[in-house]
Amino acid sequence: MPKPAAVTKKNAVRGSRTGRPVMALLDLLGRRWTLRIVWELRDGPLTSRALRTACDDASPTVMQARLSELREAGLVELLPSDGYRLTPLGRELMESFLPLHHFAERWSKRIAS
Numbered sequence: 001m002p003k004p005a006a007v008t009k010k011n012a013v014r015g016s017r018t019g020r021p022v023m024a025l026l027d028l029l030g031r032r033w034t035l036r037i038v039w040e041l042r043d044g045p046l047t048s049r050a051l052r053t054a055c056d057d058a059s060p061t062v063m064q065a066r067l068s069e070l071r072e073a074g075l076v077e078l079l080p081s082d083g084y085r086l087t088p089l090g091r092e093l094m095e096s097f098l099p100l101h102h103f104a105e106r107w108s109k110r111i112a113s
Helices: 021-029 034-043 048-054 060-072 088-112
Strands: 076-079 083-086
Touching: 021 034, 034 048, 034 060, 034 076, 034 083, 034 088, 048 060, 048 083, 060 076, 083 088
Parallel strands: none
Antiparallel strands: 076 083
């Protein structure tokens, strides 16, 4: 069985010898600022500067590295005039987070009381 295209020697999956797609995705999403970038792009495109501001002024170097990884993974695209936005695949990923978001909202209220 061939290895998934997203898993190459160049992009090793941390903590996994199998290179299964779910492990590759979790590896990508577990990198610093990656989930935050996806979350901030949920409502539409943002310029690089607006995205950095939304991400609490994260390091420009780290932000660009994460955006490059997300673009390579097909989750984010760069529009010449609007900035970065989620691709259809990125929006599908975001939709899969919504149940977790709703759970987290309920959970945080329970913890706070």
